[in-house]
Amino acid sequence: MxxxxxxxxxxxxxxxxxxxxxxxxxxxxxxxxxxxxxxxxxxxxxxxxxxAVKFEKDGHINKDFHKEVFLGNHEEIDDEPIQIAEAKLVDIFHRIDKDSDGYLNEGELDSWILDKINEHMNEAMEENTAIFKHLDPDGDGYVEWxxxxxxxxxxxxxxxxxxxxxxxxxxxxxxxxxxxxxxxxxxxxxxxxxxxxxxxxxxxxxxxxxxxxEHSVQLIENMVLSIINSLDVDKDGKLTLKEFSKPDIMEEDPTTEKERDEEYKVREKEFVSAIDKNNDGVATKEEMMEYMNPRNPQQSLQEAKNLMSLMDDNKDGKLSVEEIKKHKDIFISSKIVNVKKVLHDEF
Incomplete structure (x- = not known):
């Protein structure tokens, strides 16, 4: 579990x-x-x-997801004074802008985000290999419990x-x-x-x-079944919007009422825009697996659409440098110097 x-x-x-x-x-x-x-x-x-995974392992939405799939190693920006961080954000904009037309279209965002997700996955695999070798000094290819x-x-x-x-x-x-x-x-x-x-x-x-x-299809299925079983109040094997967005267990979390309300709103938006693909008001196991699987090619496209909807103020279907800078709060803290976050808090 x-x-x-x-x-x-x-x-x-x-x-x-x-x-x-x-x-x-x-x-x-x-x-x-x-x-x-x-x-x-x-x-x-x-x-x-x-x-680069949408859910934390404690059941909450990953609030850093936008940063992780847009900036890559966003800790490098988090540690910088706001002026330098903003300059780095603009530099990333120009790297995404492959056709150099001064705008980011959905396709460019999709391609960039997919690359960032793959980078995170490759980094995780490299780190895993190094740790495995440390635990397997005799090199027999196995680590016993x-x-x-x-x-x-x-x-x-x-x-x-x-x-x-x-x-x-x-x-x-x-x-x-x-x-x-x-x-x-x-x-x-x-x-x-x-x-x-x-x-x-x-x-x-x-x-x-x-x-x-999250990188194993079988374990993703196990996790999804656990999630459904935990949140499925009427035990019909599916999750309604209410069951997913306002899980009773979250009432026990040591957070303020305002923070819980914000979490509920984010979960509700995720359910409507990213999970319930056929808009029938329920999330099936298959829909949840598509949502949870970082290897799903729809993940990068969905995030590209999300970012476009968040920042495309004039609704012209593309993002300018000005729009990115205007909405830099999505990626950069408003503090003068950001405190580096410890990201090992799971999915």
Whole structure:
């Protein structure tokens, strides 16, 4: 299960899975890892936020989606003073303007956004390969759950000797409650990705699905079914506009009423403009899968249309530099110097 608000389990289930997560013997972990340094925790763990994907893993709309598919690595702009950031935005405009006519048409936007989405996906794959090699020092092409478990403990700051002793005999439980809960969560995700065959170990492709399930058709389907099951009040296997735009579970979020109302409006717009393609008032599993799949070629075209509708003030079907600059708030914070956002908060 992918989204935090979708995860519900009884205490007894958590206990059982927590025990299942524990390896029984350190001997099954390759001895060449004994001197392996701890990898950065943020890189080891599945990210909560994934660039260029419309949904966060906590169930909220990705508010940075416009930035990520228009600017690429938008952190470079977020860190700049507003004047420099605006100049970079104009430079990007001219790079998108392939025919150099001084305007951006829908086709140019579509092509550019598709390239940016692919860049994000390629970056995720490259990072995944590097992390996988770190976890697979013997180069056998697999990472066992027990190997991942060990690196998780090291990444959380537990010492090597302490970790190996714990994995040997479990005399002392060194896990904090939040660490144990996270391991339970990651074990669910690990099991979802372990599909060919089911052997409690992942090859590099499965490991990529574990960290980025949005790139796996099967895991996208699993996630969509989980979303529908969680939000489908009348249990008819589909989502109405109300069920999708105002999920009851969001009322528990620590946000203000104004922020919740804004979230509801964004979700409602997404449902009407991007999910319910046949305008029948309900979202089916197939429609949700098309919406969630970043590889869907309709994603870039839909975003091109969205950006055009947001910024094309004179409705001439194209964007000028002036219109881009006028609506720079879509891409650039109004602060003089922006604080770089930590984007690993998932989908």
């Amino acid at each position: 992918e989204m935090k608000f979708l995860f519900a389990a009884t205490i007894s289930t958590l206990v059982l899975i927590s025990v299942y997560c524990r390896p029984r013997s350190i001997n099954t972990i390759n001895k060449s890892q004994s001197n392996s340094p701890a990898i950065d925790a943020e890189k080891l763990l599945p990210p909560d936020h994934v660039d 027990k190997e991942y478990y060990k690196h998780f403990l090291l990444a959380k700051g537990h010492g090597l000797n302490e970790t190996e002793k714990y994995l040997e005999d479990y005399d002392t439980d060194i896990l904090q409650d939040d660490e144990r809960d996270k391991l339970v969560w990651y074990k669910f995700k690990w099991t979802d990705a372990d599909i060919k065959p089911i052997d409690n170990r992942l090859d590099v492709e499965e490991f990529f699905s574990f960290r980025h399930p």
